[in-house]
Amino acid sequence: MSTDASAGLKSSATGPSSISPVLRRRLQQCYEHGVKLMQQDKPDRDYTHSILVECVLNDPGNLQYVEAMLTNLQLKYRNNRRGALIKGFGRLRNIKKAAAKKDWPQVLHLGPALLRVNPWDVVVLRAMAEACAELGFQDVELRYLKNALDANPKSAAINRHCAMSLGRIGQFDQAISCWTRVDEILRGDDQAQKMISELQIEKTRNRGRAAHESPRHHANKAPATPVEETAPDVEKEPVRREIRLTPRQQLEQEVMNRPTDAEAYFALVQLHLDEGRFGDAMHVLNKALTASGNSIRVQERIEDVEILRKKHQLATAEQQSVRPKSEEPEDQDGPVAQLRSELQRMELDVFQRRSDRYPHDLEIKFQLGLRLKQMDKAREAIPCFEAATGLAPRRALSLLEIGECWQRLKQYGKSLDFYRRAAEKSPADQMACKKMALYRAGVLAVALHNLEAAESFFRQLIDLEPGYKDAATRLDKIREIRHKG
Numbered sequence: 001m002s003t004d005a006s007a008g009l010k011s012s013a014t015g016p017s018s019i020s021p022v023l024r025r026r027l028q029q030c031y032e033h034g035v036k037l038m039q040q041d042k043p044d045r046d047y048t049h050s051i052l053v054e055c056v057l058n059d060p061g062n063l064q065y066v067e068a069m070l071t072n073l074q075l076k077y078r079n080n081r082r083g084a085l086i087k088g089f090g091r092l093r094n095i096k097k098a099a100a101k102k103d104w105p106q107v108l109h110l111g112p113a114l115l116r117v118n119p120w121d122v123v124v125l126r127a128m129a130e131a132c133a134e135l136g137f138q139d140v141e142l143r144y145l146k147n148a149l150d151a152n153p154k155s156a157a158i159n160r161h162c163a164m165s166l167g168r169i170g171q172f173d174q175a176i177s178c179w180t181r182v183d184e185i186l187r188g189d190d191q192a193q194k195m196i197s198e199l200q201i202e203k204t205r206n207r208g209r210a211a212h213e214s215p216r217h218h219a220n221k222a223p224a225t226p227v228e229e230t231a232p233d234v235e236k237e238p239v240r241r242e243i244r245l246t247p248r249q250q251l252e253q254e255v256m257n258r259p260t261d262a263e264a265y266f267a268l269v270q271l272h273l274d275e276g277r278f279g280d281a282m283h284v285l286n287k288a289l290t291a292s293g294n295s296i297r298v299q300e301r302i303e304d305v306e307i308l309r310k311k312h313q314l315a316t317a318e319q320q321s322v323r324p325k326s327e328e329p330e331d332q333d334g335p336v337a338q339l340r341s342e343l344q345r346m347e348l349d350v351f352q353r354r355s356d357r358y359p360h361d362l363e364i365k366f367q368l369g370l371r372l373k374q375m376d377k378a379r380e381a382i383p384c385f386e387a388a389t390g391l392a393p394r395r396a397l398s399l400l401e402i403g404e405c406w407q408r409l410k411q412y413g414k415s416l417d418f419y420r421r422a423a424e425k426s427p428a429d430q431m432a433c434k435k436m437a438l439y440r441a442g443v444l445a446v447a448l449h450n451l452e453a454a455e456s457f458f459r460q461l462i463d464l465e466p467g468y469k470d471a472a473t474r475l476d477k478i479r480e481i482r483h484k485g
Helices: 003-012 021-038 045-058 063-076 093-100 104-115 122-135 138-151 156-168 172-185 190-212 215-220 226-230 247-257 262-274 278-291 296-321 333-357 362-374 378-388 392-408 412-425 428-447 451-464 471-484
Strands: none
Touching: 021 045, 021 063, 045 063, 045 104, 063 104, 063 138, 093 104, 093 122, 104 122, 122 138, 122 156, 138 156, 156 172, 156 190, 172 190, 247 262, 262 278, 262 296, 278 296, 296 333, 333 362, 362 378, 362 392, 378 392, 392 412, 392 428, 412 428, 412 451, 428 451, 428 471, 451 471
């Protein structure tokens, strides 16, 4: 451990004000330099980390420094929630030993180097959070726990750790939410249910205590008289404590109170979806379907949730199929390809039914066209996109999609014409569509040996965005060919 870092850890345990003004000024300069490096077009994340980590090591209780360090590392790994693919072996041994010995300064000294490889490392983050709790760095403790929870939001152990920390510092609502997740993950955990009740009571007590001690209360209170001081105690009516329900409990109560109101069910379903509980969402919707007499609205919401669940399964499978380059590839393409195919078929069936049910809904026509095209049914997709051109926000995108369909069908003249029309019809708020149409038109025009048209398309594109893909390189080649004659 460096001298500065050791001094910083020791002094910060009693508060940031004990850091010398000279060191404080130097750390702030390092921090500002690191933030500037983060904002560069092509930042060197490792070098930036070396700058910011110096701030964190010397002032580990400074939330601003820790936030910048974690943000830089998260950007380095593009928020993939797992860090580097290859992390090495035995790297956690020292921090585990330091935590076991309760050497909290050493834990905070070792942690940043380990987070450099994976800023979502649950073992490291929880050890650092525990160290912060012991040293009194509450805000930083919660920041490390946030990354741990992001890494594995369905871990009962992490949610329990977060709940204990939040409850200790008086953030009762968030603590109750974490305990509620523990209860759901473990299906009726005794400790979770007990803590939810205790925190609800403590929250009510704190509210009453705050009201009793408020300045207005003291200002309006008359000074006690000698008679009042000697008066016998009067039996007071017991205070009724309010037990507040969690958001989920409130919505469940709404469903019970309004059993035929689809909106009450939908609100509860959305809460389940926001927390990733697809099974619970489907259970609520099935109850809603029965209560509503097989309402079309409920049926369509069930379809939407089934699609969301399939997308979630596919995303999970794709993430699990990613392997380090040094390892032999596993046979993961089969399950991933099967899930992708199932999702495509499911979406196509859903939008086909809805298109039949609502034949004048042009947005549904557009969505159906996308699914048909995705399933390599370009000829069937074209009429859907043609109908969707009647919807102003979808007009340019539909023309672009028709161009791509004709290109797949090898009708290159028609394709080029629709790309041109898509570029012309793209409104100011759809520049991405205009740029894509111009790029595709330029590439296709080159393939058709229409260099004059290709040059025009690429020139328009570069006027809009000089660095768009390889447009500038393609334009240079066209000009070189035309110059050579």
